[in-house]
Amino acid sequence: MVWVALALSALSLPALATQDQPGAEDPLPLIRDHGQTLALQVRDPEPRDFPIPVGPLGPLSQIDDWLRVHGLVTRTLYTRRGPARRVETMYQRQREVLERQGFEIRAAGFTQDRAGGGVGSRRWILAYLETYPVPDGMAVAPGDEAQAQGVVIGARDDAVGTLWTVIVLTQPEEGQVAMLVDNVQTERAAPPPPITALALAQNMDTFGHAVLDGLVFDAEGALGEGSEVVLATLAHFLDQNLRQSFRIVGHSDDTGDLAEAARRSQAQAEAVVTALVEQHEASRDRLRAFGIGPLAPLFPNDTAQGRARNRRVELVAGP
Numbered sequence: 001m002v003w004v005a006l007a008l009s010a011l012s013l014p015a016l017a018t019q020d021q022p023g024a025e026d027p028l029p030l031i032r033d034h035g036q037t038l039a040l041q042v043r044d045p046e047p048r049d050f051p052i053p054v055g056p057l058g059p060l061s062q063i064d065d066w067l068r069v070h071g072l073v074t075r076t077l078y079t080r081r082g083p084a085r086r087v088e089t090m091y092q093r094q095r096e097v098l099e100r101q102g103f104e105i106r107a108a109g110f111t112q113d114r115a116g117g118g119v120g121s122r123r124w125i126l127a128y129l130e131t132y133p134v135p136d137g138m139a140v141a142p143g144d145e146a147q148a149q150g151v152v153i154g155a156r157d158d159a160v161g162t163l164w165t166v167i168v169l170t171q172p173e174e175g176q177v178a179m180l181v182d183n184v185q186t187e188r189a190a191p192p193p194p195i196t197a198l199a200l201a202q203n204m205d206t207f208g209h210a211v212l213d214g215l216v217f218d219a220e221g222a223l224g225e226g227s228e229v230v231l232a233t234l235a236h237f238l239d240q241n242l243r244q245s246f247r248i249v250g251h252s253d254d255t256g257d258l259a260e261a262a263r264r265s266q267a268q269a270e271a272v273v274t275a276l277v278e279q280h281e282a283s284r285d286r287l288r289a290f291g292i293g294p295l296a297p298l299f300p301n302d303t304a305q306g307r308a309r310n311r312r313v314e315l316v317a318g319p
């Protein structure tokens with residue numbers, strides 16, 4: 001970390017770093033605003049829990065709505081000179097930068113007063129910084145004379161998992177603008193192993209339905225290579241329960257068009273029924289295919305892992 005004291009002007013503005021911290025890197029492309037210095041960056045060596053706030057302050061002046069997130073955390077502080085109006089300009093710019101890079105804005109807010117408890121308000125930012133205290137050397141909390149502050153929170157799926165970012169814009173001192181960028185990179189969990197005959201029988205007996213883990217589909221809903229093990233397990237279960245009828249139900253996550261999600265989940269369910277009938281001589285009269293899209297999630301759709309688990313096909317007892 002390199003801090004270089006500036007000669008104070010006649011206005012006695014506080015000293016700011018004029019050089020980037022050695023070895024630090026911008027956490028996102030194009031995130032740096034004109035005139036900013038990357039003053040300090042801290043990277044956690046191991047993944048940790050870092051819940052993301054997405055709601056306003058509650059009655060007890062605490063943020064009540066959090067999303068469970070676990071991943072590698074990087075905290076980056078940028079500083080620059082600028083008046084209160086610069087905070088609003090940067091707030092709008094950072095939101096646009098995130099949207100252009102494929103982030104979904106999960107929460108955002110900008111205020112120019114000291115009241116209120118909405119996302120991005122002074123009180124909200126202080127509550128966030130109390131939950132996640134910044135390291136020594138990071139001056140982020142709004143100063144006593146601060147006139148503007150804002151927050152942008154976004155998430156984007158990538159090759160690794162889900163990247164979350166929380167951007168906090170404040171005026172720690174008069175004439176100074178700070179931008180804290182908290183990034184959390186989650187990892188996509190490995191898919192569950194194919195369901196076993198024992199697990200299928202136990203789930204059907206206990207719950208009346210079972211997730212058919214191990215089925216593989218292409219983008220159009222057709223069965224892919226690697227599904228045969230699960231199909232054989234399912235066919236054996238059907239042979240052991242010849243007096244009963246079943247539904248094959250396809251599910252999706254909540255991304256994209258609702259009608260397209262319903263169509264694709266229906267195609268997946270029909271593909272399973274067709275494979276059971278044509279490859280395993282199951283009776284079509286005992287099987288009905290349904291696709292209900294994202295209407296019955298098992299997990300929150302806030303992470304890549306949750307969305308992956310919600311994209312599933314189930315066996316359900318009943319006509």
